Amino acid sequence: MATATKHEAIADAVLDAIGGAGNVKSVTHCATRLRFQLVDRDKADKAKVEATRGVITVMESGGQFQVVIGNTVSDVYQAVIRHDGIAAGESTSSGGLMARLIDLVTSIFTPFLWVLAGTGLIKAALAVATAIAPSFGDTSTYAIFYAASDATFQFLPLFLAVTAAKKFKANQWAAIAIVGALLYSETIAVIANAEGVDVTLKAFADGGGELTFFGIPVLMPAYLSAVIPAIFAVYVQSKVEHLLDRVMPESIKNFINPMIVIGTVVPFTFLVIGPLSAWLGDGLAWVVDNLWALSPAVGGALLGAGWQVFVIFGLHWALLPLFMVGLTTVGYSLLTGPLFAAVAAQGAAAFAVFLKTKNKDLKGVAGPASLSGIIAGITEPAIYGVTLRLKKPFIYGVIGGAVGGAIAAIGGSAAEGFVLPSALTVVSTINIGNFTLQLIGTGLAMAIAFSLTFFLGFKDLPATEPEAEAPDAIEAGDVVIASPVSGTVIPLAEVNDKVFSSGALGNGAGVLPTSGTITAPIDGELVSVMPHAYGIRTASGVEVLVHVGIDTVKLDGKHFAPKVAQGEQVAAGQVLAEVDLAAVTAAGYDTTTLVIVTKAPETHSVAVRAEGAVAGTGDLLTVAR
Template sequence: MATASKHQVLADDVLRGVGGPDNVASVTHCATRLRFTLKDRSKADKAAVEGTRGVITVVESGGQFQVVIGNTVNSVYEALTSAHELRSEGVVQGGLFAKAIDLITSIFTPVLWTLAGTGLLKAFLAVWLKLDATAPTKPTYAILFAAGDALFQFLPMLLAVTAAKKFKANVYTSLAIAGALIYSATVAVIPGAAGASVTLKAFADGGGHLTFLGIPVVMVSYLSAVIPAIIAVYAQSKLEHLLTRVLPEAVRNFITPLVVVAVIVPLTFLLIGPASDWAGKGLSHGVTWLWNLSPIVGGALMGGFWQVFVIFGVHWGFIPILVQDLSTHGYSLITGPLFAAVLAQGAAAAAVFFKTRNKELKQVAGPAAISGILAGITEPAIYGVTLRLKKPFVYGVIGGAVGGAIAAAGGSAAQGFVVPGLITITSAVSIGNFTLQLIGTGSAMVIAFVLTTVLGFKDLPAKGEQAASGAVESEALTLAAPAIGQAVPLSAVPDKAFSSGAIGQGIAVVPAVGEAYAPIAGELLTVMPHAFGIRADNGLEVLVHVGVDTVALKGQHFSAKVVQGQRVAAGDLLTTFDLAAIEAAGYNPVTVMIVTNPGAYSAVVPVAAGEVAKGEVALDLVG
């Protein structure tokens, strides 16, 4: 029997944690995340998914359950979808903003890495041009430039494909529509003023009176233009759905594309294109206007908050503005400060690598720092290192703000679509003051590295060594029962996520009193009316969960007595709950205690049996 690949194992573990394939309405992925839209959020176990080997963290944003994987997300997504019949699209829960972010990610994600790769090629060519002003006259340069620039020039064709999948339109008809837009700027079809045939765009630019059925056409450039193509495909999908309902099946297959192309292409030339061009240029000019008011403030804000945007996934909202800037100006000013923002987090992770005494953290921090600094992929560094330790993330934000302000002061910007990183910084060599870009980015990295090294952070304790707090880890540890009642093994809990041990080992109590207690001293990482995550000073993490599927009660019949971030002592009251009301509502109030992160301990041994009182030992942890 063939052994499952590590990507398949990870995909299966994540799918199990989100409630299985039947609970997945759809799944897509972006640069580093699997983005699940779930049918029932209560069936997903966030702690279990976060505890899965290979998962960096879980983010819930924009109506999606986002599992951060890192650089291998493509392979995990392929393993996930090849082994299970999962939809790639679904209805996104949430408001207008959540749906807008989902729309942007769905359309742009499939072409992101190819766009970034060809942008990197253009960055290398920019260095060649800087070193040799005659480079454009050389065939080798011209061929490589065509290879790097073609995708961006013909981007409407690619986005027509991804938009068609999003809007459930005929992809080949979408290509025909986008092709007509590109055709208007590339193929000569109408006699110009000199008699020779010219493109529709050249004809209009040369003063020709371009009309459609007598209606004047305002011809804009559709090369690189993304908004007109996306809106045109959306209009196509609506018209196709209408025609599917009204046309007889005998003629539907060929009449539908005929009508759609004959209607949507002229409609785009007459209305969609000019309106989209006006809106897109307005956004682009708005960014330029704000930058002109104070590039230093703009750079500081983008440099400081970009990684915060990444955490919540809202950085995708800048993509249309960035692409519009590129098509209008050939560069985007908002990209200038991003190199400082990204490399500062990488530098903070590097400082953690050198400073931490925790071997596991060191193993995460090293590769994460390299990935963040060289390739600009910072989510492993953020979620695995800097944000996890809190202070290094703040130091990275400070460095990004200072460095972003310096870079923006010189008008620096990336030429082309690139993921900001050390190997792509050459894309900014021709726009603005490249020296200030280097100074700003270097300053950001130095500030983040020095602050992390000098001011430090609360380190994760290393096994058998003195932790940062000065406390020595115990060879053995006991956890008190989380409730008063009848102790039962996890296998008796009617919830597979708990009973299977997928989340961790532990014990359960059938409560006789509607109270749950802290089994150990530590900081409250998670506080919900029915569930509490506690991290002890030695890195041990414990989950106390009252009831099965009680998240559906939305806090009803519970009264939490603590808040997130609070420190508790063993035996402190976490919550009270109405046992009779919970059971009357059809829910099992069994209270589960699970060690989600054993830290340095090698075994979790249940020791309680039968009736347990408050403070009675329920679990032994062996070092």
């Protein structure tokens, strides 16, 4: 039987809990969240979604049902949109102005966010390399790496053309042509200057040349890296296209519409959108710089304290345009300096919880969450799974972020290029402002958050009780599941397969077999039969999966000899298949045989009854009330 991946299992469970694929109007995702627009909110069971393994929490904001997944959100998103009737990347927001702004920003920037962050890491590494060896900056190797890191940012408008066209329902190829014309003005020499040398339109205008369009003066701002002109140009394009689609005859619209759209929107952008966007961008940059200049310490403290609060409600996306304005005008934004302290402080608070809590489940969440926050800059697992859940650690993290953010801001620190603030990317601030103060601020933020959490403490969750031993007696109504093979019992969490060990498919156990005879662990109907996997449904509705080996589906049945067929009724102990274990092992596959309860009554739980050696047909699991 083909098994769903971990991400598919999460996606299926989430869709089931929100009312099925038919209840999804649209879905997008950002760095850590699935953002659903639902047809009927009342059909969604929030508690059931939050109880899904792999889901951190659920937030509702701006008309969106937001399911926080964490780092693997893009994989779960792909698993969601594989369902018929769910469109990829389309989202509309019926909320207020802020909700619509956040929806717009996430829809346009999220698809290439990780590429932008990845190239930002390359640029950060180059900054470290040249700080250690300044001569490296003069080599061609440096130049090639710099091209790799800077190209995405310089030609960012082309990325925006694609995603904005998708958002505004415009022709993507026409959008690329329009935005490409803007970049062309700075990259290709097409007009002779006063000396008779061909130069770009931008160089011609900057050199004092009279640039006009049918006699109308054309101002030529910088379009490389420009965000606002590209988005507005595609928005205008979408309106022109929608108008032409209504009036243009079908016989000629395929080639006439692009001609008219490109031929009108490009000049309109050069004449109107570009200059207005440049004025807007310069104005925003002026406002930010002057407000920051009044008191960088206060600004840094407010941003360092508030950043993680913004993250909770998804409001941090509303600040992204302000970051991008700074990045596209001077190469950095002072608003980014305090963020490293804010992020690191939450990670440090979560790490203190990891060390102090007596609850094993909380400890299991806090450890990975702290690393995700500190190293990768993704704090949702730490916030929702640990600090906000316990309240005080979140507050301690906010305090640390405020102090560290103020120190970083006093030093004028900022990230060079676009990065997610983390321990790995703090080196992106090495060339902007006082790097020492950035390190002091970030380190002090972590120390404050960790110390307050560890020494002042928090109201811990009740200590996890040790798992009760399986009772010797079988109670009435319990379902007993036997081992399908003789061998050694392996706890499910130790199985060398993330899908099974995570419990995404259900609870159970593994058995490292010593015999190749695979038997039915229970009476029931064979609902699925593959050479390596067998699904059995009991009369009471319990469903059990027997999966022989890890990734053995790739063997295409080789070395497996099934003895049953789908639809048959089998009795416990009846032979399902004979397997050549030596041959499977020689082929490079783990022969661990999984016994998973894939479906059971909600009032029942699965317990492992055996440990160590187990005989074939010996009791392995119980499904008990």
